[in-house]
Amino acid sequence: MRDALVPMVQTSLRNPRGAARLILAMNLGRDALWTALALVAAVNTFLVLLIVHTSATPLPLPGYFEKPLTLFVLIAGLMVVYIHAMYWAGLVVGGKGGLMDVLAVVVWFQVLRAMAQAAVVLLSLAIPPLGGLLSLVVAVWGLWIFLSFLAEALNLRSLWHAVAALCVASVGLVLGLAVLIAIIGGAALGVVN
Secondary structure, three states: OHHHHHHHHHHHHHOHHHHHHHHHHOOOOHHHHHHHHHHHHHHHHHHHHHHHHHOOOOOOOOHHHHOHHHHHHHHHHHHHHHHHHHHHHHHHOOOOOOHHHHHHHHHHHHHHHHHHHHHHHHHHHHOHHHHHHHHHHHHHHHHHHHHHHHHHHOOOOOHHHHHHHHHHHHHHHHHHHHHHHHHHOHHHHOOOO
């Protein structure tokens, strides 16, 4: 497992479009991809709760930070909505990829993101200023990786097309979030008193 994981991470960091091609060539099944998304959402939930509980923020947090299951549903739901939004937005800007292709690269990106978040948390606990710097580097590098993944998954001509798809998908995410809050209920999320 480690023998395959380390080279894949290295390829993702150096040549994200090449890594995306490798991921898509695996041709993973629908069930495996959705299960992987659920697992990644669970790991992200744990990391978010860890960050919240290890950082001293004076600001009041929404109620869902006290309810791990609700937070998991919110994170998983947002991922599902965003995957669909990116797929449809990609088609709007001229992409030709499939929904499962977008799902595959998003799942792998979330795995990378979870590893980076864990590194940021550990470094922030040990040396807080370096943790902040690493967080900034991860955000910028992560955006480039994600845009490259998206461009490859949707067969877009350039990263600028991926930027356009991401912008259109962000509008879809906001609308999807509104629907998700309506379904789960504002009170369950701590949005409504």
